[in-house]
Amino acid sequence: MYELKTLLPQFDIKLPTCMYELKNVSLSADPATSISSGGCSASEFSSSINSRNSVTCALDLDILGRQIQHLLKQDDTASIAMRQEKVLQQLEALKAQLGKIRADLGVCGKTVQHTTAYQNGGLKEVPLQDIVINGHPNFIPYALLALKNAWRDLYTVNVKTFTHSTMADIGPAAREFEAKLAKIPVNNALPNINVTLIWKNCEHTEMISSPTMYVPIYGEVNVIRYLGRVGPVEYRYEGSPLCNEIDLVLDICYQLLRCSTHKAQVAMVRLLDKRLQQQQYFGGSQMSVADIGVYSSLIRIPAITDKDLTPALLAWRKRAKLVTQI
Amino acid sequence: MVEDKENVANGEQVSKKGAKKLAKAAKKAEQKAETATAIAANNAAGDSAEDSALGRYGLSEMIQSKDKRSERNFVAVHELSSHLEKGLLWVRGRVHTSRSKGKQCFLILRQQSSTVQCILAVGDIISKQMVKFAGNIPKESIIDIQAKPVSVPNKIESCTEQTLELCVEQIFVISQAKAQLPLQIEDASRPENADDDGLNIRVNQDTRLDNRVLDLRTPANQAIFRLEAGVCRLFRDILTEQGFTEIHTPKIISAASEGGANVFTVSYFKDSAYLAQSPQLYKQMAIAADFDKVYTVGAVFRAEDSNTHRHLTEFVGLDLEMAFKYHYHEVLHTIGNTFTAIFKGLRDNYSREIESVGQQYKVDAFKFLEPPLILQFSEGVAMLREAGVETGDEEDLSTPNEKLLGRLVKAKYDTDFYILDKFPLAIRPFYTMPDPSNSTYSNSYDMFMRGEEILSGAQRIHDPEYLIERAKHHGIGLIPPKLRHTSSPSRYGLPPRTPAGGIGMERVVMLYLGLDNIRKTSMFPRDPKRLTP
Numbered sequence: 001m002y003e004l005k006t007l008l009p010q011f012d013i014k015l016p017t018c019m020y021e022l023k024n025v026s027l028s029a030d031p032a033t034s035i036s037s038g039g040c041s042a043s044e045f046s047s048s049i050n051s052r053n054s055v056t057c058a059l060d061l062d063i064l065g066r067q068i069q070h071l072l073k074q075d076d077t078a079s080i081a082m083r084q085e086k087v088l089q090q091l092e093a094l095k096a097q098l099g100k101i102r103a104d105l106g107v108c109g110k111t112v113q114h115t116t117a118y119q120n121g122g123l124k125e126v127p128l129q130d131i132v133i134n135g136h137p138n139f140i141p142y143a144l145l146a147l148k149n150a151w152r153d154l155y156t157v158n159v160k161t162f163t164h165s166t167m168a169d170i171g172p173a174a175r176e177f178e179a180k181l182a183k184i185p186v187n188n189a190l191p192n193i194n195v196t197l198i199w200k201n202c203e204h205t206e207m208i209s210s211p212t213m214y215v216p217i218y219g220e221v222n223v224i225r226y227l228g229r230v231g232p233v234e235y236r237y238e239g240s241p242l243c244n245e246i247d248l249v250l251d252i253c254y255q256l257l258r259c260s261t262h263k264a265q266v267a268m269v270r271l272l273d274k275r276l277q278q279q280q281y282f283g284g285s286q287m288s289v290a291d292i293g294v295y296s297s298l299i300r301i302p303a304i305t306d307k308d309l310t311p312a313l314l315a316w317r318k319r320a321k322l323v324t325q326i
Numbered sequence: 327m328v329e330d331k332e333n334v335a336n337g338e339q340v341s342k343k344g345a346k347k348l349a350k351a352a353k354k355a356e357q358k359a360e361t362a363t364a365i366a367a368n369n370a371a372g373d374s375a376e377d378s379a380l381g382r383y384g385l386s387e388m389i390q391s392k393d394k395r396s397e398r399n400f401v402a403v404h405e406l407s408s409h410l411e412k413g414l415l416w417v418r419g420r421v422h423t424s425r426s427k428g429k430q431c432f433l434i435l436r437q438q439s440s441t442v443q444c445i446l447a448v449g450d451i452i453s454k455q456m457v458k459f460a461g462n463i464p465k466e467s468i469i470d471i472q473a474k475p476v477s478v479p480n481k482i483e484s485c486t487e488q489t490l491e492l493c494v495e496q497i498f499v500i501s502q503a504k505a506q507l508p509l510q511i512e513d514a515s516r517p518e519n520a521d522d523d524g525l526n527i528r529v530n531q532d533t534r535l536d537n538r539v540l541d542l543r544t545p546a547n548q549a550i551f552r553l554e555a556g557v558c559r560l561f562r563d564i565l566t567e568q569g570f571t572e573i574h575t576p577k578i579i580s581a582a583s584e585g586g587a588n589v590f591t592v593s594y595f596k597d598s599a600y601l602a603q604s605p606q607l608y609k610q611m612a613i614a615a616d617f618d619k620v621y622t623v624g625a626v627f628r629a630e631d632s633n634t635h636r637h638l639t640e641f642v643g644l645d646l647e648m649a650f651k652y653h654y655h656e657v658l659h660t661i662g663n664t665f666t667a668i669f670k671g672l673r674d675n676y677s678r679e680i681e682s683v684g685q686q687y688k689v690d691a692f693k694f695l696e697p698p699l700i701l702q703f704s705e706g707v708a709m710l711r712e713a714g715v716e717t718g719d720e721e722d723l724s725t726p727n728e729k730l731l732g733r734l735v736k737a738k739y740d741t742d743f744y745i746l747d748k749f750p751l752a753i754r755p756f757y758t759m760p761d762p763s764n765s766t767y768s769n770s771y772d773m774f775m776r777g778e779e780i781l782s783g784a785q786r787i788h789d790p791e792y793l794i795e796r797a798k799h800h801g802i803g804l805i806p807p808k809l810r811h812t813s814s815p816s817r818y819g820l821p822p823r824t825p826a827g828g829i830g831m832e833r834v835v836m837l838y839l840g841l842d843n844i845r846k847t848s849m850f851p852r853d854p855k856r857l858t859p
Contacts, residue, residue, distance in 0.1 A: 130705075132738055132739055134740070162695035162696060162697065162699065162739075162741075163695065163696040164693065164694075164695055164696075164740060164741070165669065165670075165673060165691075165692070165693045165694045165695070165696075165741075166693070168673075168674070196699075196739065198695060198739065198740065200740070208737075208738055210712065210738075211709070211713075211733075211734045211735075211737035211738040212712055212713045212714075212734070212737075
């Protein structure tokens with residue numbers, strides 16, 4: 001370190017006479033004795049340094065170094081360590097005592113939850129958010145019903161339906177859809193997700209999970225993707241090798257729903273046929289969220305009749321109907 | 327007329343024959359004056375001669391029910407659009423504003439909350455004098471006009487009837503207002519836009535209340551109180567349809583009805599009595615008397631010295647009470663559905679009123695779900711925690727938390743009305759029935775509009791033994807004498823019941839319209855500082 005020059009001339013300060021004079025406490029302690037005495041506490045130690053400084057008005061590195069060396073050599077570090085040990089033990093005892101009191105009072109629930117959450121690889125378990133889906137009665141999200149049926153024995157999609165004040169009448173198709181949703185029995189033993197479906201005068205089907213992190217998910221296929229992620233393991237596709245294929249099919253569905261002309265819709269159907277080829281389901285022999293997406297999209301477009309579908313698609317549709325039951 | 331004047335002048339001349347000199351001078355002066363009056367008379371005569379519109383305008387004589395004038399076909403301003411191009415019709419209304427400019431006069435006619443622009447232009451039918459007369463009618467005078475509705479190419483932004491105007495052919499003042507008014511309706515009805523660069527004159531709430539008659543004429547106030555009437559009517563209709571019976575309860579009572587100390591005392595002959603804080607006890611007695619489902623609409627008094635935007639000392643309470651079979655949710659759903667039905671009725675039948683309130687006070691339309699959204703208290707707490715608010719499981723919602731929860735629910739479910747169910751038992755009174763599945767919660771609920779509580783209810787313990795047990799648990803040895811009557815009817819066998827608590831009509835209207843002060847939705851509000859008008 002750089003050494004700094006003393007700014008004030010030594011002992012040349014003229015004190016005003018209107019003040020009481022106090023004894024200089026630090027000067028009374030002799031720096032030499034404090035070093036030799038060894039077992040000094042931290043406060044004494046600092047005061048001894050202060051006293052040195054007050055005399056020289058500069059940090060005497062030599063003395064400081066000597067003191068540190070001296071302290072390190074002393075075996076009282078061991079005594080400090082022992083003291084710490086003892087304090088920790090006392091704390092443990094206190095904790096156990098508190099725990100017992102808590103158990104007696106029957107308020108232990110929360111702490112137990114916390115510890116298990118943290119033991120779980122340091123990951124905090126957050127309960128699954130209830131989700132809200134806003135849909136227009138003209139664009140009924142049939143995928144919800146399809147998923148509910150397909151997951152009947154795996155996972156409970158608990159759908160509650162509401163009508164928003166912006167919709168005066170939801171029409172017969174939506175009412176029928178509501179009735180069908182309500183018909184499926186709810187199995188509370190299975191893992192479940194609560195879905196609130198609100199008929200609303202909105203442009204897109206949108207999904208909201210958390211109001212504080214308000215990032216709506218637009219489009220029915222994206223809602224399917226979300227549900228596919230939180231749903232049963234059998235339908236989680238992100239880890240599967242068919243991941244890209246399924247995403248592609250869902251993207252085609254998205255485009256299909258946006259097509260305004262019949263010609264464009266048929267072109268999309270042809271694309272779907274290309275993806276299906278001779279497979280049992282989209283992306284293999286297992287039913288996946290891609291099938292749900294395609295199935296529900298085709299229901300939403302009544303303009304596409306059996307005539308527009310290829311034999312392979314028609315056969316697929318029959319197979320899918322057994323699962324989705326719409 | 328001119329000849330008449332000359333005759334009079336000649337007569338005077340004859341009478342002053344004696345003093346010839348004087349007479350000469352006088353004659354000169356006389357002649358001067360004569361010519362002057364002649365000119366004036368000439369002018370007047372000329373004017374009246376030219377006034378082709380004489381009889382088409384003027385002050386109407388006092389209406390003493392002399393004629394029925396049934397030939398006059400009066401049309402309401404808001405129905406004018408259906409009478410377009412159908413010829414002349416009559417309209418009665420108030421002069422909202424009128425300004426004449428040369429040969430034209432624009433007059434805005436107001437009828438309740440509808441306004442329409444009227445135009446008088448000098449022409450075949452209308453004379454200059456008539457235009458002048460129309461321009462000088464004081465504001466707020468009542469007038470009858472005969473006019474022809476004509477559609478206009480450009481929208482008239484300042485009126486509610488934006489697509490048409492009236493071409494006036496006759497105009498009569500029925501009742502003239504004073505030229506100076508304590509407040510201008512224009513100022514009182516100016517939209518509350520912060521970014522408006524124009525005139526920014528506002529009428530203070532107290533000035534409005536002091537001159538309530540004038541203030542109530544603004545389109546927004548007209549709409550508010552029509553809508554308020556709608557709330558009452560819908561409440562009655564909906565409940566009557568569901569088999570409820572309307573009852574009327576006394577307002578002068580002998581003991582405080584809700585345990586609280588905040589009652590008004592009135593002298594009652596040699597004794598004193600209290601003004602009813604709620605019809606609670608009488609509703610209960612009606613239930614115990616097997617009326618099964620009852621409701622009442624009536625004044626409720628609270629002697630609370632709270633000067634806030636949401637408290638009044640007298641308000642109209644909409645109360646209902648019903649016995650239920652097995653589950654208090656039967657009641658919860660009835661109340662919730664009643665609210666939704668009221669909101670739906672307002673949305674469908676009162677859109678015009680809502681719109682005209684919206685023109686003055688910028689607020690979002692009230693949104694709701696059908697069936698009403700019911701959240702559990704624990705779900706609400708979870709939502710608050712997620713938003714970063716530290717709140718205990720058994721802690722009551724503070725007012726800011728209540729508002730925040732309202733915003734969160736709005737963001738997620740897009741509804742301004744929701745029900746919070748299953749409140750913690752600890753924060754509810756001892757007579758609340760605990761939840762059968764989890765004893766930390768209770769069978770109690772609150773209902774919220776735009777994040778403010780409007781109703782609080784709970785299943786009350788109807789079993790006297792259990793009530794005493796719960797009271798002991800709460801450290802209440804004996805039921806306080808003031809509350810004793812709540813348990814007394816149970817001695818005669820009481821059906822399970824859920825007092826719904828009172829719904830303040832003014833508060834419901836205030837929150838439905840999104841207004842900031844309850845005094846705006848009470849026609850003649852009573853608060854700790856106001857007993858008049």
